[in-house]
Amino acid sequence: DAGITQSPRHKVTETGTPVTLRCHQTENHRYMYWYRQDPGHGLRLIHYSYGVKDTDKGEVSDGYSVSRSKTEDFLLTLESATSSQTSVYFCAIAGTGVAEAFFGQGTRLTVV
Amino acid sequence: GQQLNQSPQSMFIQEGEDVSMNCTSSSIFNTWLWYKQDPGEGPVLLIALYKAGELTSNGRLTAQFGITRKDSFLNISASIPSDVGIYFCAGQKGANFGNEKLTFGTGTRLTIIP
Numbered sequence: 001d002a003g004i005t006q007s008p009r010h011k012v013t014e015t016g017t018p019v020t021l022r023c024h025q026t027e028n029h030r031y032m033y034w035y036r037q038d039p040g041h042g043l044r045l046i047h048y049s050y051g052v053k054d055t056d057k058g059e060v061s062d063g064y065s066v067s068r069s070k071t072e073d074f075l076l077t078l079e080s081a082t083s084s085q086t087s088v089y090f091c092a093i094a095g096t097g098v099a100e101a102f103f104g105q106g107t108r109l110t111v112v
Numbered sequence: 113g114q115q116l117n118q119s120p121q122s123m124f125i126q127e128g129e130d131v132s133m134n135c136t137s138s139s140i141f142n143t144w145l146w147y148k149q150d151p152g153e154g155p156v157l158l159i160a161l162y163k164a165g166e167l168t169s170n171g172r173l174t175a176q177f178g179i180t181r182k183d184s185f186l187n188i189s190a191s192i193p194s195d196v197g198i199y200f201c202a203g204q205k206g207a208n209f210g211n212e213k214l215t216f217g218t219g220t221r222l223t224i225i226p
Contacts, residue, residue: 042218042219043155043216045214048213058213092154099145099204099214100157101202102157103147103155103156104154106154
């Protein structure tokens with residue numbers, strides 16, 4: 001298994017509160033991604049990073065921000081959680097020169 | 113955003129049967145990937161395809177990169193209980209790997225009937 005750890009694995013939070021999800025990798029891969037998975041939508045890209053402090057938006061980035069201060073860590077922050085952000089969030093990593101992305105085990109987030 | 117059209121959405125088969133599923137797009141992709149997801153887990157990469165017409169096997173799994181670059185196919189031979197799960201295709205349009213976004217299909221859910 002690719003060395004990807006997501007934390008927490010499960011979280012319940014209240015509407016309006018900030019939430020931060022963490023992705024940690026031990027593969028020293030350059031690229032890191034945050035996806036959300038919802039029924040009927042498959043996996044949709046939220047944000048991605050192509051290096052320390054280098055990030056860009058994906059297709060569903062509204063309401064989310066990210067930071068990458070170290071190669072191994074990629075943080076996803078929900079600035080003010082809403083019920084529409086209830087989802088399963090996956091982190092993925094990819095090396096340079098290849099298309100293959102490897103996924104973490106996911107974080108199930110429930111916003112009540 | 114664009115999604116890949118994956119079919120069928122679900123399959124109910126008996127153990128030992130062969131399985132075929134496909135993924136189509138209205139635009140060209142330069143890379144096709146196939147993933148499997150078990151309940152409560154993240155997607156696991158099965159096969160990666162980089163050339164049009166390429167046929168690649170991984171055990172009982174065989175995937176093909178369509179010659180038009182707009183589709184890909186996954187076949188599973190002699191299905192077994194551990195094949196149960198959701199299969200996703202993913203495509204990448206560019207050649208700038210890593211910086212290019214992967215576009216995912218909505219998945220094919222495979223169920224094996226006892």
